[in-house]
Ligand code: ADP
């Protein structure tokens with residue numbers, strides 16, 4: 001079994017944003033130093049809800065461009081899109097036959113995403129966690145960086161691996177370990193401190209897109225929702241102040257400081273001058289990413305070539321795993 005293999009991915013369902021960067025991509029880049037990393041644009045996950053085909057193709061490329069612009073290096077890591085490696089769908093089917101309906105019924109994200117109209121949700125949305133288990137286990141990945149929102153799904157991946165190994169009496173799959181990141185783990189909407197920053201939020205002002213230019217970044221930060229009080233002097237003063245807490249958290253993550261350090265410098269200030277500093281910091285960090293993304297997007301053929309190459313490497317890793325799985329299952 002590989003000992004240090006990371007798998008992670010994001011859905012190409014909209015513009016990548018600061019939450020994806022601080023909660024995922026930035027960490028992926030760091031992991032490249034110590035792990036063999038496999039980073040995937042999970043287009044099969046995206047189609048669990050309706051995607052316009054031409055838009056999906058474009059967003060898949062844009063997601064890959066975002067990974068690269070944030071520092072994922074296709075020379076060091078494997079970067080590809082999920083639908084190009086058939087092992088994901090094949091292993092997901094086998095896991096559909098391993099996972100129990102009761103397990104999937106407990107997944108809170110399905111309940112959230114399907115909403116009240118559960119009968120109208122796709123079957124794919126329901127078995128999404130089985131596909132996620134397949135994404136990881138097709139490579140026998142050992143570590144998965146996860147946000148809060150994916151912790152329950154990763155538990156399910158562990159349960160599936162355990163049951164598979166147990167049912168067939170062979171240690172085929174590793175029991176994956178989460179890599180839980182604290183800083184930037186949950187970036188909230190700029191318009192509503194109770195909602196996480198998300199690509200599916202209809203309000204563009206709620207997030208800093210990785211494609212936003214300097215003026216848009218500054219404008220969105222200036223308009224970010226706050227409360228009427230000045231910034232607190234210490235981190236304890238952030239309790240029950242979700243908007244202040246979010247902006248200080250973003251500052252801290254972008255500056256690689258603790259919230260306490262940020263407040264040691266800015267505590268007691270009004271929001272207007274703090275937002276100006278935050279905007280300068282955000283522009284300094286994000287403008288190079290958005291510039292690199294637009295450079296990459298000008299040459300889609302090059303992105304496609306990177307993804308094709310990645311898919312070949314990924315398929316080569318998954319092939320022996322799938323051969324072993326078929327033999328063990330009797331297929
Ligand atoms: P979205 O929720 O915007 O659709 P994805 O589900 O594709 O994003 O998430 C891709 C990665 O980005 C995941 O690791 C997820 O935990 C992380 N992520 C998404 N939104 C945020 C956020 N607001 N704060 C921190 N991390 C986030």
Ligand code: NA
Nearest residue numbers: 011149150198
């Ligand atoms: Na998500």
